[in-house]
Amino acid sequence: MRWSALGVGLVFGFLLTASGLGDYDTIHEGLLLQDPYIFLMMASAMAVAFAGLAVLRRTGRTWFAGRLSLPRHRIERRHVYGGAIFGLGFGVGATCPGMTVAMTATGGLYGLVVLVGLLGGLWLRGRVERGQRRPLSTEPETSAATRAAAGMPAVTSG
Amino acid sequence: MLDVLSGQLPWWIAGPAVGLCVVALYGLINARLGVSGAWLATLAPVEGWRPEPWRRTFLLALAGGCVVAAVLGPPVSVHGYGRLSEVLSPVALVPVLLLVGVALGYGSRWAGGCTSGHGMSGCAAGSPDSVVTTATFFSVAVLSTLGLNALTGGAL
Numbered sequence: 001m002r003w004s005a006l007g008v009g010l011v012f013g014f015l016l017t018a019s020g021l022g023d024y025d026t027i028h029e030g031l032l033l034q035d036p037y038i039f040l041m042m043a044s045a046m047a048v049a050f051a052g053l054a055v056l057r058r059t060g061r062t063w064f065a066g067r068l069s070l071p072r073h074r075i076e077r078r079h080v081y082g083g084a085i086f087g088l089g090f091g092v093g094a095t096c097p098g099m100t101v102a103m104t105a106t107g108g109l110y111g112l113v114v115l116v117g118l119l120g121g122l123w124l125r126g127r128v129e130r131g132q133r134r135p136l137s138t139e140p141e142t143s144a145a146t147r148a149a150a151g152m153p154a155v156t157s158g
Numbered sequence: 159m160l161d162v163l164s165g166q167l168p169w170w171i172a173g174p175a176v177g178l179c180v181v182a183l184y185g186l187i188n189a190r191l192g193v194s195g196a197w198l199a200t201l202a203p204v205e206g207w208r209p210e211p212w213r214r215t216f217l218l219a220l221a222g223g224c225v226v227a228a229v230l231g232p233p234v235s236v237h238g239y240g241r242l243s244e245v246l247s248p249v250a251l252v253p254v255l256l257l258v259g260v261a262l263g264y265g266s267r268w269a270g271g272c273t274s275g276h277g278m279s280g281c282a283a284g285s286p287d288s289v290v291t292t293a294t295f296f297s298v299a300v301l302s303t304l305g306l307n308a309l310t311g312g313a314l
Contacts, residue, residue: 005212006218010220011175012223013220013224014227015175016227017223020167023240031303044170046281048181049178050282052177053282056181062185065186067188068184068185081269087298088298090298094303095262096272098273104224106227107236110252117263119259120259120263121265138207
């Protein structure tokens with residue numbers, strides 16, 4: 001398990017950095033609709049992943065973790081609200097949780113400030129959920145079995 | 159640094175290769191590749207829950223991969239924050255970037271994922287929540303970027 005996450009993480013981080021996604025300009029020019037790079041990269045990644053997952057679905061099994069279960073969740077308001085707040089950060093900062101690591105590694109040390117804010121934002125959302133007496137959300141939505149095994153409260157609603 | 163990799167990987171290599179990362183993580187350990195989830199796992203001890211064990215490994219490996227690419231790539235120099243650091247003084251830039259981070263963290267936890275978890279993995283799996291989240295954040299990101307560009311007379 002560990003080795004799989006290690007290998008995929010290494011390759012993923014390498015690709016984010018080598019494709020220049022840690023550079024403000026790459027993302028900013030993309031979001032200004034001046035350079036199609038990020039959209040072409042995103043679309044080709046989705047297309048290949050879509051095709052690959054279709055093949056995996058046919059076998060229905062994973063190498064180390066038994067039966068394959070792909071996410072399928074219904075749409076809730078939080079996806080629009082959360083997505084909008086995330087998009088505002090994405091637009092103003094021209095970065096996202098993964099790209100910020102690439103930014104910092106290539107000498108964009110202001111990325112560290114964004115990372116501090118990121119952890120603060122994740123924590124703050126947890127505080128709000130606790131204040132609303134809701135079960136803490138983890139990512140992705142953890143299955144009931146995993147929650148029980150980890151001693152986490154059961155999720156009743158979104 | 160070593161300049162073995164010069165410039166940017168073409169999108170038709172980087173994109174499909176990233177797509178294969180998503181497939182590999184599902185195919186190997188049945189896990190959704192997501193970076194905000196990996197960051198969230200680092201908060202688990204503070205909040206008193208146990209994260210899936212692969213997430214910390216993934217985050218460390220991600221950082222390692224970024225460093226490898228930085229070492230093999232063009233010379234690394236400490237630099238500012240693109241046009242944003244030309245427009246704003248450091249005193250103004252730091253709080254803005256903190257808020258950017260807070261928006262990314264708060265929004266991704268609320269929506270249950272970010273560019274990788276919802277944008278690539280969830281969309282490729284055909285999950286409706288991921289499609290909505292991704293469409294929302296890309297639209298808001300483009301609109302806020304175009305809006306800032308117009309407000310600053312093209313400076314940003």
